[in-house]
Amino acid sequence: MSAVEACSATNLPAFRNEPYVDFSDPATRRAAEDALKSVRGEFGREYDLLIAGRRVRAADKLRSLNPSHPAEVVGVHSRADAALANEAVEAAWRGFPQWSVTPARRRVEMLLHAAGILRRRKFEFDAWLVVEAGKTWPEAEADVSEAIDFCEYYARQMMRLADAPALVQLPGERDELVYIPLGPGVIIPPWNFPLAILVGMATAALVTGNTVVVKPSSDTPTIAQKFAEVLLEAGFPGDSFSLLVGSGSEIGDLLVQHPRTRFVSFTGSRDVGLRINELAAKPQKGQTWIRRVVAEMGGKDAIVVDSDADVDAAVKGVLVSAFGYQGQKCSACSRAIVDGAIYDEFLEKLQQSVSVIRVGPSEDSANYMGPVINERAKSSILRYVDAGRSEGRLIAGGGAGEGEGYFIQPTVIADVAPTARVFREEIFGPVLAVTKARDFDHALELAYDTEYGLTGAVFTNDSAKIQKARERFFVGNLYFNRKCTGAMVGAHPFGGFNMSGTDSKAGGPDYLLQFVQGKAIAEKTS
Ligand code: NAP
Numbered sequence: 248m249s250a251v252e253a254c255s256a257t258n259l260p261a262f263r264n265e266p267y268v269d270f271s272d273p274a275t276r277r278a279a280e281d282a283l284k285s286v287r288g289e290f291g292r293e294y295d296l297l298i299a300g301r302r303v304r305a306a307d308k309l310r311s312l313n314p315s316h317p318a319e320v321v322g323v324h325s326r327a328d329a330a331l332a333n334e335a336v337e338a339a340w341r342g343f344p345q346w347s348v349t350p351a352r353r354r355v356e357m358l359l360h361a362a363g364i365l366r367r368r369k370f371e372f373d374a375w376l377v378v379e380a381g382k383t384w385p386e387a388e389a390d391v392s393e394a395i396d397f398c399e400y401y402a403r404q405m406m407r408l409a410d411a412p413a414l415v416q417l418p419g420e421r422d423e424l425v426y427i428p429l430g431p432g433v434i435i436p437p438w439n440f441p442l443a444i445l446v447g448m449a450t451a452a453l454v455t456g457n458t459v460v461v462k463p464s465s466d467t468p469t470i471a472q473k474f475a476e477v478l479l480e481a482g483f484p485g486d487s488f489s490l491l492v493g494s495g496s497e498i499g500d501l502l503v504q505h506p507r508t509r510f511v512s513f514t515g516s517r518d519v520g521l522r523i524n525e526l527a528a529k530p531q532k533g534q535t536w537i538r539r540v541v542a543e544m545g546g547k548d549a550i551v552v553d554s555d556a557d558v559d560a561a562v563k564g565v566l567v568s569a570f571g572y573q574g575q576k577c578s579a580c581s582r583a584i585v586d587g588a589i590y591d592e593f594l595e596k597l598q599q600s601v602s603v604i605r606v607g608p609s610e611d612s613a614n615y616m617g618p619v620i621n622e623r624a625k626s627s628i629l630r631y632v633d634a635g636r637s638e639g640r641l642i643a644g645g646g647a648g649e650g651e652g653y654f655i656q657p658t659v660i661a662d663v664a665p666t667a668r669v670f671r672e673e674i675f676g677p678v679l680a681v682t683k684a685r686d687f688d689h690a691l692e693l694a695y696d697t698e699y700g701l702t703g704a705v706f707t708n709d710s711a712k713i714q715k716a717r718e719r720f721f722v723g724n725l726y727f728n729r730k731c732t733g734a735m736v737g738a739h740p741f742g743g744f745n746m747s748g749t750d751s752k753a754g755g756p757d758y759l760l761q762f763v764q765g766k767a768i769a770e771k772t773s
Pocket of ligand 1 (some may be wrong): 746
């Protein structure tokens with residue numbers, strides 16, 4: 248029996264989601280404030296690139312800023328050029344033979360160790376997310392908890408995968424199917440879940456035996472650097488991964504097209520995802536495989552509110568989904584589609600609830616919304632708000648928030664037609680379009696009148712309508728009588744249809760299959 252076969256999932260307790268800390272508890276609050284102070288003490292620190300365990304200082308630097316106070320430099324990062332990007336992929340190629348035969352159980356142990364380190368450093372990671380990604384405390388806590396969940400969940404899934412599935416045994420043969428890693432891969436996460444998504448994508452590839460080059464978002468490189476420290480401390484060998492801070496537009500094509508790149512795991516916008524998919528499809532000189540692409544992309548997610556819905560619950564669900572983390576979630580509700588019979592009541596209650604939302608620096612827990620990620624995002628969102636003024640009726644917000652940070656008021660535009668840009672395009676900010684539907688069927692039609700298909704929710708008390716929506720609402724993650732954000736690892740495998748991506752279902756039982764290939768082996772025994 249090989250070391251891999253010796254692994255058994257029974258060694259581990261059942262997976263359970265990491266509980267969130269309670270910031271209303273005075274001791275927890277103090278710990279959070281201390282962590283923030285300590286993280287602030289590290290502001291402006293210089294970070295090197297990490298190429299297969301070797302620290303490399305580049306002349307070119309990238310500065311990450313605190314979006315609540317953009318004058319504050321969170322970290323100064325060496326920025327990779329094409330030569331260093333090339334070197335990182337070559338290093339992943341060289342590291343692959345050793346890492347790919349490291350027993351699955353060893354890789355799983357390292358991943359569980361990484362989960363433990365994240366747990367121990369939770370307040371510190373929360374604080375980095377507050378200052379570099381502009382997350383409020385509860386949003387940061389959810390991000391870090393999800394990162395821990397990914398480590399714990401994928402560790403268990405790897406144990407399952409390492410147990411060869413039972414096959415039909417032909418007489419006189421031993422027949423088996425084993426899953427082997429693909430090869431060196433490139434991991435490209437976005438900034439909006441700068442820890443959870445990076446951790447999920449990178450550890451899924453690593454625990455299945457692939458070596459990786461991680462290219463974090465240029466907005467959140469410090470958080471990525473901190474996680475690289477965790478991987479090393481957890482025992483992942485230096486040459487199993489590289490952390491390559493650099494501009495996607497400068498080194499992205501090279502990483503994707505490199506003949507040694509066996510797969511690309513990407514999460515980000517539709518346009519970049521499509522570009523990666525196109526470039527990856529073209530074989531390069533010396534390339535001996537069809538490159539695999541896992542791409543999770545944007546959304547234009549809708550919540551349908553039926554005539555018999557609990558309007559208060561619907562308003563709450565829409566509000567949390569539209570304005571949590573400033574609407575910067577791929578799962579965020581950017582369209583509320585409401586039955587005409589309750590439209591006015593819904594709008595009135597929504598307007599009231601939105602009017603009391605506080606916007607300001609994310610470290611101040613009195614603020615429900617913090618800043619958007621950067622100046623470019625702020626300008627782009629405000630352009631959509633301007634377009635929305637002529638495409639509908641502005642009933643809340645409509646401009647920048649007060650203060651030096653990248654703040655935007657929670658904005659609601661009512662009476663929006665399905666042809667409007669604010670109805671069709673992903674804005675990725677705190678802007679909600681509300682559209683009136685004639686009846687439930689019309690509402691459903693409007694909801695799936697989009698090129699995206701990520702999340703959706705329906706508020707109704709009618710079981711026949713629930714059944715109809717189950718059949719017709721074409722999204723990867725569908726929810727009833729609750730918000731459309733907040734997918735939990737293990738319970739809500741996450742990924743979208745159509746232009747929302749390849750539906751990889753992160754945090755689900757099939758996710759690791761994208762990072763392996765099956766090898767069927769038959770041995771004549773008599
Ligand atoms: P983005 O602009 O597409 O960037 C994502 C990543 O791609 C970043 O690391 C970026 O690096 C890199 N990149 C940019 N150009 C590239 C290129 N030509 N080749 C290779 N990599 C390149 O997206 P974002 O603004 O970070 O994230 C927001 C988007 O992500 C939204 O559309 C959101 O819906 C989507 N999202 C989807 C999911 C999901 O699960 N479906 C989850 C979260 C977010 P730089 O930072 O250096 O440009």
